[in-house]
Amino acid sequence: MINYIIRRLMIMPITLFGMTILIFLMLWILGPSARSALYVSDIPKNEAVMKGIITKYGLDDPIYVQYWSWLVGRPDPDKPGETIGGILRGDFGYSRTFSRPVMELIQLRFPATLELTLYAFLPIILVGVWLGVQAAVRHNQWIDQIARLFSIVGYSFPVFVLGILLMMIFYAQLRWFPVERISDWVKMADYTKYTSLVTVDAILNGRLDIWWDAIRHMVLPIITLSYTSWAAFLRITRSSMLETLRQEYVTTARAKGVAENDVINKHARPNALIPVVTYSGITVAYLLGGVVITETIFNFPGMGSAAANAAGGFDVVTVLAFTLVTGLILILANLIVDILYAMLDPRIRLG
Amino acid sequence: MPEVLAVKDLVTKFYTDTETVHAVNGVSFHVDEAETLGVVGESGCGKSVSMHSLLRLIPIPPGRIESGQAIFQGRDLLRMSPGEIRQVRGAQIGMVFQDPMTSLNPVITIEKQVAEPLLIHRGMTNAEARTRVVELLTHVGIPCPEKRLADYPHQFSGGMRQRVMIAMALACSPSLLIADEPTTALDVTIQAQFVELVKKLRDDFQMSIIWITHDLGVIAGIAQRVAVMYAGFIVEHATVKELYANPQHPYTRGLLGSLPRLDETRSVRLVNIKGLPPDMCQPPVGCPFVPRCPYAFDHCKAENPPLASVNNGHTSACWWDIDLGKPRG
Ligand SMILES: Nc1ncnc2c1ncn2[C@@H]1O[C@H](COP(=O)(O)OP(=O)(O)O)[C@@H](O)[C@H]1O
Ligand SMILES: [Mg+2]
Numbered sequence: 233m234i235n236y237i238i239r240r241l242m243i244m245p246i247t248l249f250g251m252t253i254l255i256f257l258m259l260w261i262l263g264p265s266a267r268s269a270l271y272v273s274d275i276p277k278n279e280a281v282m283k284g285i286i287t288k289y290g291l292d293d294p295i296y297v298q299y300w301s302w303l304v305g306r307p308d309p310d311k312p313g314e315t316i317g318g319i320l321r322g323d324f325g326y327s328r329t330f331s332r333p334v335m336e337l338i339q340l341r342f343p344a345t346l347e348l349t350l351y352a353f354l355p356i357i358l359v360g361v362w363l364g365v366q367a368a369v370r371h372n373q374w375i376d377q378i379a380r381l382f383s384i385v386g387y388s389f390p391v392f393v394l395g396i397l398l399m400m401i402f403y404a405q406l407r408w409f410p411v412e413r414i415s416d417w418v419k420m421a422d423y424t425k426y427t428s429l430v431t432v433d434a435i436l437n438g439r440l441d442i443w444w445d446a447i448r449h450m451v452l453p454i455i456t457l458s459y460t461s462w463a464a465f466l467r468i469t470r471s472s473m474l475e476t477l478r479q480e481y482v483t484t485a486r487a488k489g490v491a492e493n494d495v496i497n498k499h500a501r502p503n504a505l506i507p508v509v510t511y512s513g514i515t516v517a518y519l520l521g522g523v524v525i526t527e528t529i530f531n532f533p534g535m536g537s538a539a540a541n542a543a544g545g546f547d548v549v550t551v552l553a554f555t556l557v558t559g560l561i562l563i564l565a566n567l568i569v570d571i572l573y574a575m576l577d578p579r580i581r582l583g
Numbered sequence: 584m585p586e587v588l589a590v591k592d593l594v595t596k597f598y599t600d601t602e603t604v605h606a607v608n609g610v611s612f613h614v615d616e617a618e619t620l621g622v623v624g625e626s627g628c629g630k631s632v633s634m635h636s637l638l639r640l641i642p643i644p645p646g647r648i649e650s651g652q653a654i655f656q657g658r659d660l661l662r663m664s665p666g667e668i669r670q671v672r673g674a675q676i677g678m679v680f681q682d683p684m685t686s687l688n689p690v691i692t693i694e695k696q697v698a699e700p701l702l703i704h705r706g707m708t709n710a711e712a713r714t715r716v717v718e719l720l721t722h723v724g725i726p727c728p729e730k731r732l733a734d735y736p737h738q739f740s741g742g743m744r745q746r747v748m749i750a751m752a753l754a755c756s757p758s759l760l761i762a763d764e765p766t767t768a769l770d771v772t773i774q775a776q777f778v779e780l781v782k783k784l785r786d787d788f789q790m791s792i793i794w795i796t797h798d799l800g801v802i803a804g805i806a807q808r809v810a811v812m813y814a815g816f817i818v819e820h821a822t823v824k825e826l827y828a829n830p831q832h833p834y835t836r837g838l839l840g841s842l843p844r845l846d847e848t849r850s851v852r853l854v855n856i857k858g859l860p861p862d863m864c865q866p867p868v869g870c871p872f873v874p875r876c877p878y879a880f881d882h883c884k885a886e887n888p889p890l891a892s893v894n895n896g897h898t899s900a901c902w903w904d905i906d907l908g909k910p911r912g
Binding site for chain 1: 635638640665669670672673675677678680682685686687688689690699700702704735737738748751752790825
C-alpha cells in the first residue's frame with residue numbers, strides 16, 4: 233500500500249506541471265496585453281503606455297522565459313532586489329473586476345465555496361452509498377422505488393431550471409430561505425473566525441444562532457448544486473451493488489453459512505464500492521462545475537459567482553486563477569480516489 | 584449403507600417477468616454415507632438449480648422451491664428456518680462451484696475466506712482458525728501455505744484457487760460435499776490432479792460427494808452411482824458399471840455414443856446430441872426428450888414416462904424397451 237501511494241505521489245508533479253502548462257497556454261494565446269494584469273493593477277488604454285509595460289515586464293519574452301516568470305516570479309523592475317508575480321509565491325496578479333489582488337479574492341471567496349461544496353458532497357457520499365446499497369438489497373421494494381424516482385427527477389431537470397424554480401418559490405414567494413451567504417447581523421457579529429467556514433466557526437464559538445443562519449442560507453444552493461449528483465450517485469451505487477450481488481462469490485459466502493447482513497456488508501459491498509469510488513471523483517468535478525451557476529443564481533459570494541463576474545468583465549487572470557484552484561482540488565480529489573481505490577481493490581494495490 | 588441425504592420430488596421454478604422456467608421438475612435421489620453420486624447432463628438441464636435448492640441458495644424471487652423434501656441427517660433442509668439452514672451450510676454440507684475465477688471474493692484474503700466457516704460454525708478464535716487454515720491448505724496441496732495466507736485470489740492460478748475453494752468447503756469437515764462442475768473451468772492436466780485430490784480427501788474426510796459434471800470420464804473414475812438429468816428430470820439412474828454396460832435411456836445412449844471404452848483414461852465431454860436442447864419455459868407434457876429421440880412413438884408425446892426399474896437399482900424413464908426393441912409393456 234505504501235509503495236502504491238509513493239508511486240502514485242510520484243506522478244503528481246507531472247500532473248501539476250501539465251496543468252500549469254495548459255493554463256499558461258491560455259494566457260499565452262490571449263496575448264501580452266492580457267497578461268499585463270499579472271503585474272499591474274490598471275491596464276492602460278493608451279497603446280504606447282501598454283507597449284512600455286510589455287517591455288518593462290518582459291511580456292514579449294520567449295514563451296519558456298515567461299512561463300518560468302509566471303510560475304516563480306520575476307525581478308520587480310520598480311523595486312530592485314524584490315520579486316513580482318509567480319503563482320508559486322501566491323501572486324496571481326490583480327483582479328480588475330474586484331479591484332484587489334486575485335490572491336486576496338481567493339482567500340475571501342474560497343471558504344464559502346468549500347463550505348457549500350462540502351455540504352453538497354458529504355451527504356451524497358454518506359447517505360447516498362447507504363441508500364444505493366439498500367435500494368439494491370431491497371430490489372423493487374419501496375426504498376428502491378424512491379431511489380428510482382430520485383434518479384428520474386434528477387435527470388429530467390437542468391440545474392438552472394431547478395435553481396430558479398426554488399428561488400421563485402422559497403425565496404420570492406414563501407420567503408422561507410434567504411439568499412447570499414449570511415445575514416447582515418452575522419457579518420457584524422463578534423465571533424472568532426478559525427476556519428472561515430461559517431458553520432464550523434459558529435460551532436467552535438458555540439453560536440448556534442449563527443450556525444442556523446448559515447445553514448438557512450445554504451439550503452437552496454445545496455439542493456440545487458447536489459440533486460443531479462444524488463441521482464447519478466444513487467443509480468451507480470444501486471446498479472453496482474445489484475451487479476455484485478449476482479456474483480458467484482456472494483453465493484459462495486452464503487454457502488459457507490455467512491449471515492445475510494455480513495454477506496451484504498462484508499462480502500458484497502466492498503466490491504460494489506469500487507466503481508462508486510471512481511464515481512465520487514467525477515462527482516467532485518461535477519459539483520465544482522455546478523457552483524458557478526448555483527452561486528450566481530443565489531447570489532452566494534463564492535468562487536463560482538466571482539469567476540462568472542470576472543468572465544463577464546474579461547478579467548482573464550482572475551478566471552484563470554480560479555481555474556487553477558479548481559484544477560488543484562480535482563487533482564487532489566483524484567489522488568484520494570486512487571488511494572481509496574487501491575485500499576478497496578488488492579488487484580490495483582498489488583498489481 | 585445409511586443415507587446421508589434423501590431428496591424427494593424436488594420442484595423448483597423461476598418466475599421471470601415474461602415466463603416461467605421449469606428448472607427442476609420433481610427430482611428424487613439419495614446419497615449414502617461415504618458414497619459419491621455423479622450427476623450428468625447437458626448445460627441448462629437443472630443440475631445447479633437442484634443443488635442450490637437443497638441449500639436454499641437460489642434467488643427468491645424470481646426462484647421458488649415449489650415442493651419436495653430433502654432429508655439430511657433426519658431433518659428436512661427445505662423446511663428449516665433461515666437460521667437453521669445457515670447452520671448446515673458450510674458446516675455439514677460444503678459446496679464447490681464451477682468457476683474458481685469468480686467464486687472467490689477478489690477483495691478478501693485467502694486466510695479470511697477459508698477461516699470464515701471456522702469462525703462462524705466452530706466459534707474459533709482468529710489464531711485457532713489460522714492454524715487450521717494452514718493445515719487445510721497443506722492438505723489440499725497449496726505449497727508454502729503460511730506464506731500465502733495474506734494473498735488474494737488473483738495471486739493464485741485457476742487450479743490453486745479451486746484447491747482453496749475445496750479447503751474452504753471442507754473447513755468444518757462436512758459430511759456431504761456438493762461439487763458443481765468443479766473441473767469444467769480447469770485445464771485437462773489440472774482437472775486430473777484435482778480429481779485425484781478429491782478422491783484422497785474423500786477417504787481422509789470420510790464424506791459423501793455429489794459430483795456434477797459434463798465429463799463422463801471423470802464420473803467413471805470417481806462415482807459409484809450416476810443420475811442422468813434431462814430438462815429438469817432425472818431420466819436414468821444406475822451404478823456406474825451398470826450405466827456404462829447397459830445404458831437404457833436414449834439420451835444416456837446419446838451421451839455415451841462416442842465415449843471410449845472404460846479402461847481408456849482419456850477424458851471425454853458429452854457429445855452433442857442432435858436437435859435443440861429442451862425449452863425449459865414450456866410446462867412439460869409428455870417426454871421432454873421426444874423431439875430429439877430416435878425411438879419416439881405416439882405415446883411418448885402424450886405421457887411423460889416415470890422412472891421404472893430396469894433391474895436391481897437401475898431405473899430409466901422411457902416408454903421404449905431398448906433391449907426388446909418394442910414399447911415397454
Ligand atoms: N436466477 C434464474 N432466473 C431464471 N432462470 C434461471 C435462474 N437460474 C437458473 N435458471 C434456469 O434454470 C435452468 C437450469 O439451470 P442450471 O441448473 O443452472 O443448469 P445446469 O444444469 O447447467 O447447472 C436453466 O434453463 C436456467 O436458465
Ligand atoms: Mg450449472
